[in-house]
Amino acid sequence: MANPPRASRRPLRFVHAADIHLGSRVSPPPGMELETAADLIDATYAAWRSIIDLCIREEVDFLLIAGDIYESADGNIRAQLQFKEGLNRLKQNNITAYIVHGNHDPDDAWSRSIAMPENAVIFSSLEPEVFIHHDSKNKPRAAIVGMSFASAHIRENLAERFPRRDKKWPYTIGLLHCSVGGGQGHEPYAPCTIQDLRQCGYDYWALGHIHQPTVLDNGDSHIVYAGNPQGRDMGETGERGCRLVTVGADGAVEVEVVRTGGYLWQEIEIDTGECGDLGDLEERIRHELSVVSERAGCAIIGRIILTGATALHHDLVAGDGAAALAGRFIEDPPIGRYPVHPERIICRTLPVVEREAVRARDDVLGEICRQSDAAFEDTEVRDYLKEQLSSISSSTARPYLSEPDDGEVDTIIREAEALLLSWLSEGGRP
Structure with missing residues (x-):
């Protein structure tokens, strides 16, 4: 009798989100009834809850947030409380959140008046940091390399400071808020080129700053803007959401677009x-x-x-x-x-x-x-x-x-x- 096949290793799964802009007011159109208008005004908070629901439902290994959690750097208390609530729900389900800050929530201006739970890993703005994510059996599953904005108006090419991939690293992800190739319609903060990202040798780049969901490369190195999870005006038309990424044992990558905007x-x-x-x-x-x-x-x-x-x-x-x-x-x-x-x-x-x-x-x-x-x-x-x-x-x-x-x-x-x-x-x- 043949031996039964060995159980395949559980795929690596993560969610890539960016530009949540908690606290950003969405103006209702003329004539909208008050109850619906109130929902629309708070639509960014509902989108954040949808991201958390997705992470829990799909039992992902971790959540990536590529900058601009908040609409402004003034430390909106309600936005921080809502953000913390979501992170606590992830914590209850043993899910880590890896976070970089962008131009709307940079290190030098963001008010950390509310402490975040320990499952929130926030990257430094001094140099790129590397975190190895381990599963429940303490096996390394992914290397996440990220860097936050020190101030709002970063004109330096931060991608040039990211290290090349170490051969010992498992599946490797770059996490960055930046403008690739000019980023039409957005300020060219942390400008870089696709080649700057490719030469690092990472498997996936989780990018933020450009609100239009965009895949810049889906070859050996997936380079992806998740886009913002909720459109806020007619300048942000079309589907908005986040990315659910599954990496199989054979290295095959599946990237699914998940709508989070109501x-x-x-x-x-x-x-x-x-x-x-x-x-x-x-x-x-x-x-x-x-x-x-x-x-x-x-x-x-x-x-x-x-x-x-x-x-x-x-x-x-x-x-x-x-x-x-x-x-x-x-x-x-x-x-x-x-x-x-x-x-x-x-x-x-x-x-x-x-x-x-x-x-x-x-x-x-x-x-x-x-x-x-x-x-x-x-x-x-x-x-x-x-x-x-x-x-x-x-x-x-x-x-x-x-x-x-x-x-x-x-x-x-x-x-x-x-x-x-x-x-x-x-x-x-x-």
Whole structure:
């Protein structure tokens, strides 16, 4: 009789989370009922609890947090208490949390007014540290190499200070808050390159700072931004969560994306072309919202973008059609298994005109089209428009906005053209 096969070694399992931003207020859209608005405002706390639930449910070996636990470095007491509560739940289940701090919670500013439990391993900001994680039988399962931010504005390439992998180390993980390759849309703190990370020879890099979930490399060295676990505005659309990583006995790595956010921010485009009147359009919007919410399987905060050539263009843009529709969704919110909360309605429709025929005309409408095309093609004109748009933004209550990029300029040009064509061709006034 053949001997029974030896039991395979338990896979190594861990959760990679980052940019939790506990205490970050999420602003509710207009018309949201008070109870739901309160849940949304505290959505970052709910996402943190979901991460802890996942760790316990999946019986992971440890949790990795790649910086920015808190929204600010001022030591928000409630945020610290919520964070400690989660760590205590991990402790009760013999799960360790390995933590580095980032630009929102650096060492020199974060108020440690509340002591964290001993299962929280916080990396130094002086030099990279190496911790060997052992299982319940005291066998080494993973080496975690990490370094925290000493201050908020780190411009040094911290990755260059990380040691090369020691041959004696087990499965090796780098834990760092950084900006790889520029990190579009984020301050370039602790800037580095993919090559800087690869040359360390680690198996997995658990990164933080970039809120958009991103896999930079899934080869011999997995290099991953987990993204933030809960989107907070329309700049953070799409799925948000953390990564559940399983390393088999044969070294095979499985990385699973796990949603932790209770609310999904999403842009929802709706073609208005076949709608005969605003009542038809309202019904079409409601139908599309129900389809999108069922597909997402969770509550959605949606920015509705109306597109297409339509006879309703003038009513939507020059009239109060778009505002009236927005008001309808406040008065009578969309109903479904998963609620949709319209954040705003943006009209990018076009008037029903033959543009090329209009462009060939020797009148003001033709000149509008020709000037619009010139704005696309002429570098000097585009630069002038960007300068003017930047000046407008900086002189209003929105000085925090970045300068418009080329895509935003293109959208503004086409929307301005459509608005003028609609007004003038239908006898309206700009």
